[in-house]
Amino acid sequence: MKLNNPTPQLPPVSTPINLEDLSAFVLPKGQESIIVPQKVLSQVPVRKPGKDQWFRAAADTERWKPWMVIELKEDSEMYLVPHQLAGVLHGESTLIQCRLVPCITDVGVVFLWPIRMPDSYGRLNPWHESALRAAEIATKQWVRITANRQLGGYDVLTAQFEKEPAWPNESDDELIKIAFREKAISSIDHPVIRRLKGLA
Amino acid sequence: MTLPFKTITAVDFEFSQVNGNPKPLCVVAHEIMSGRRTKVWLDSNVPGDCPYGTGPDDLFIAYYASAEIGCHLALGWPVPARIIDLCVEFKLQTSGIEMPNGRNLLAALLHYGLTGSVSVTEKSDMQQLALSGGPFTDEQREQLLDYCESDVEAVARLWRAMASGIDAPRALLRGRYMAALAAVERNGVPVDMFAFQKIRSAFPSIKSQLIATIDEQFGVYAGDSFNLQRFEAYLNEKQIPWPKTPSGRLELKEDTFKNQSKMYPELRPLYELRWTLSNMNLFKLAIWDDGRNRTLLGAFGSKTGRNQPSTKRFIFGPATWVRFLMKPEPGMALAYIDYEQQEFAIAAALSGDAAMMEAYMTGDPYLAFARMAGAVPADATKASHGAEREQFKVCALAVQYGMGAETLAAQLGLQPIFGRELLAQHKRTFPKFWQWIEQVQVTAKVKGKLQSALGWELQVTGATKPNTLSNWPCQANGSEMLRLAVIAAVENGIRVCAPVHDALLIEAPEDEIDAAVCLTRRLMGQASRVVLSGFEVRTDVKIVRHPNRWGDPRGAFMWEKICSLIPGLSQNGTPTRP
Numbered sequence: 001m002k003l004n005n006p007t008p009q010l011p012p013v014s015t016p017i018n019l020e021d022l023s024a025f026v027l028p029k030g031q032e033s034i035i036v037p038q039k040v041l042s043q044v045p046v047r048k049p050g051k052d053q054w055f056r057a058a059a060d061t062e063r064w065k066p067w068m069v070i071e072l073k074e075d076s077e078m079y080l081v082p083h084q085l086a087g088v089l090h091g092e093s094t095l096i097q098c099r100l101v102p103c104i105t106d107v108g109v110v111f112l113w114p115i116r117m118p119d120s121y122g123r124l125n126p127w128h129e130s131a132l133r134a135a136e137i138a139t140k141q142w143v144r145i146t147a148n149r150q151l152g153g154y155d156v157l158t159a160q161f162e163k164e165p166a167w168p169n170e171s172d173d174e175l176i177k178i179a180f181r182e183k184a185i186s187s188i189d190h191p192v193i194r195r196l197k198g199l200a
Numbered sequence: 201m202t203l204p205f206k207t208i209t210a211v212d213f214e215f216s217q218v219n220g221n222p223k224p225l226c227v228v229a230h231e232i233m234s235g236r237r238t239k240v241w242l243d244s245n246v247p248g249d250c251p252y253g254t255g256p257d258d259l260f261i262a263y264y265a266s267a268e269i270g271c272h273l274a275l276g277w278p279v280p281a282r283i284i285d286l287c288v289e290f291k292l293q294t295s296g297i298e299m300p301n302g303r304n305l306l307a308a309l310l311h312y313g314l315t316g317s318v319s320v321t322e323k324s325d326m327q328q329l330a331l332s333g334g335p336f337t338d339e340q341r342e343q344l345l346d347y348c349e350s351d352v353e354a355v356a357r358l359w360r361a362m363a364s365g366i367d368a369p370r371a372l373l374r375g376r377y378m379a380a381l382a383a384v385e386r387n388g389v390p391v392d393m394f395a396f397q398k399i400r401s402a403f404p405s406i407k408s409q410l411i412a413t414i415d416e417q418f419g420v421y422a423g424d425s426f427n428l429q430r431f432e433a434y435l436n437e438k439q440i441p442w443p444k445t446p447s448g449r450l451e452l453k454e455d456t457f458k459n460q461s462k463m464y465p466e467l468r469p470l471y472e473l474r475w476t477l478s479n480m481n482l483f484k485l486a487i488w489d490d491g492r493n494r495t496l497l498g499a500f501g502s503k504t505g506r507n508q509p510s511t512k513r514f515i516f517g518p519a520t521w522v523r524f525l526m527k528p529e530p531g532m533a534l535a536y537i538d539y540e541q542q543e544f545a546i547a548a549a550l551s552g553d554a555a556m557m558e559a560y561m562t563g564d565p566y567l568a569f570a571r572m573a574g575a576v577p578a579d580a581t582k583a584s585h586g587a588e589r590e591q592f593k594v595c596a597l598a599v600q601y602g603m604g605a606e607t608l609a610a611q612l613g614l615q616p617i618f619g620r621e622l623l624a625q626h627k628r629t630f631p632k633f634w635q636w637i638e639q640v641q642v643t644a645k646v647k648g649k650l651q652s653a654l655g656w657e658l659q660v661t662g663a664t665k666p667n668t669l670s671n672w673p674c675q676a677n678g679s680e681m682l683r684l685a686v687i688a689a690v691e692n693g694i695r696v697c698a699p700v701h702d703a704l705l706i707e708a709p710e711d712e713i714d715a716a717v718c719l720t721r722r723l724m725g726q727a728s729r730v731v732l733s734g735f736e737v738r739t740d741v742k743i744v745r746h747p748n749r750w751g752d753p754r755g756a757f758m759w760e761k762i763c764s765l766i767p768g769l770s771q772n773g774t775p776t777r778p
Contacts, residue, residue: 010369017688017691022373022684025369026653107624
């Protein structure tokens with residue numbers, strides 16, 4: 001019982017209570033016992049930004065690392081391919097080299113935007129070139145992109161939201177791990193490679 | 201165990217009533233440490249001195265202490281310096297938990313596995329006997345004293361069971377509130393007795409006329425009966441969206457009408473009419489012969505710790521037109537002082553959201569929110585962008601009650617996408633608030649309880665709704681600040697008539713009301729700073745001087761209609777000239 005030491009004490013009732021003296025009665029924040037929940041990043045989609053989404057791209061373009069991926073368009077899936085397996089897959093049309101650009105939407109959804117890299121001749125499809133430019137703009141401003149077929153590229157809209165993106169604490173390596181948790185190819189025996197080579 | 205009190209005394213009175221105030225009949229006191237017991241019959245003109253200690257070294261224990269303190273005030277005995285109210289502490293310990301037996305003394309004893317004082321029937325018989333006011337035979341006096349003693353014994357047993365779980369500093373502060381509330385209950389609210397009696401006696405005979413008069417603008421009644429098809433047609437014509445039951449019928453609950461009339465003020469008279477017709481209990485208002493509305497104020501009655509007086513007996517309970525019965529006595533004035541946007545301010549301060557605090561400090565947080573979200577230009581005003589402001593106001597309030605996007609959109613009569621967008625704008629503008637709400641939810645679930653700044657609690661169970669958790673901190677801390685304001689106002693000599701949710705109704709002689717208002721507002725500001733670690737919630741005031749009456753503009757239309765239908769009353773409730 002806290003009755004044996006009921007401090008702080010109120011003045012006797014004959015003296016009007018002085019509200020300025022009551023701060024000692026307020027429970028410290030610790031006792032108010034607010035627990036700060038930690039958000040666990042459980043999913044990182046690999047996709048281009050939705051046409052109705054405002055997003056920002058990682059400002060440090062060093063983070064836009066090149067990766068090899070197999071893109072199965074029919075299944076809408078991408079598989080991460082280690083560089084050492086690239087030789088085995090030489091000539092495979094589904095194998096592409098792209099930058100995985102870390103992005104975040106205005107409601108805090110983190111995703112990796114795969115933007116194709118130039119081919120071996122240094123050529124870049126206008127759509128991919130346009131995507132790259134949009135991502136560059138998105139490093140500084142909130143951006144929305146919509147496909148413009150006549151233009152052969154993306155229309156880029158910008159907005160002046162006051163808030164800055166709240167990036168998660170996870171490192172880029174962790175983002176990649178989460179994004180490709182079940183879609184990383186580690187050997188030539190992987191079912192995706194066997195299927196592409198007609199061995200399945 | 202050494203206790204810092206020379207005496208710890210459980211006290212209980214039996215009393216009859218005079219004008220709603222307790223008239224003490226007898227008192228029994230049991231000093232717990234010495235076991236000394238005192239039984240005194242008081243039904244005489246010479247009450248004598250208080251037979252137990254009331255100083256700073258004496259602890260006074262009771263079950264719902266405002267009744268006992270009311271007896272002290274009636275007897276001219278000093279108000280005990282240290283009070284712990286076991287009813288309040290029991291309510292705190294079970295706040296948020298469904299209690300099938302309620303929270304009276306017998307229920308509390310049962311909860312702690314203790315034997316009761318007397319049976320419910322015996323208790324009711326004894327209370328009726330006391331309220332009869334006498335004269336009492338010797339045998340009846342003996343019965344009342346024995347009953348009073350059994351209750352005191354029960355309070356003492358309950359004390360032993362509960363004491364170890366009581367947070368004394370803050371329990372004593374709550375006890376101090378009960379003492380202040382006793383003074384408030386004793387004061388009561390001044391009522392225009394002429395108008396009240398006229399309306400009460402004529403009311404049944406004007407029912408049909410009243411329906412016809414109010415229904416002129418709606419056309420939803422067939423005779424004296426509310427007609428659902430006509431109401432549906434009215435809503436369609438006016439394009440007012442209306443909540444429906446799961447079976448697709450229009451929802452006709454009182455709360456639905458109340459909420460809808462907030463969104464669509466043109467519906468207010470219809471809501472007031474329906475309420476008035478279904479609650480023809482204007483006669484149950486606790487208005488006494490001395491022209492005051494006095495009733496127990498239901499201290500700590502809700503899980504947020506707010507008062508919960510009987511809506512039938514308390515003048516602020518029924519439809520808003522009834523409030524026009526409040527009228528200062530000759531030479532007196534009434535002032536209604538309320539915290540401005542109290543819940544918004546509390547949410548801003550507790551979450552530490554700087555943008556939200558900044559919005560509050562502009563004086564119009566809803567317009568500021570719209571401005572911050574980019575929905576209105578920087579120079580927008582309430583006049584230039586009233587519609588936008590209203591949307592953002594509804595959104596800000598909806599967020600505090602945990603309302604979803606679709607309900608919000610329905611409230612605004614908009615498509616769901618607009619509700620989603622408004623909520624998204626709130627999240628973008630006040631991100632720290634949303635983070636805090638999430639923290640509150642997690643804390644509640646992990647710790648099994650929430651706690652306000654001065655220790656009021658919500659026990660969280662599997663049945664506690666997420667919306668309750670989101671809204672509870674604002675309500676509970678709002679309740680704390682009003683309690684502090686009541687204590688400070690009463691102890692500084694302000695005549696408080698009633699605490700009303702986030703406001704105080706006070707009275708003073710006409711030439712003193714401005715000073716009383718000034719002091720009360722200062723104290724209310726200080727109270728908010730205590731609870732919110734220095735953040736001040738503004739107050740607003742409305743003063744009325746005799747012969748004007750206090751009224752709620754929302755009920756003005758109905759009040760005028762009713763008065764105009766009653767012979768002898770003018771439209772504003774004053775006597776007509778012969």
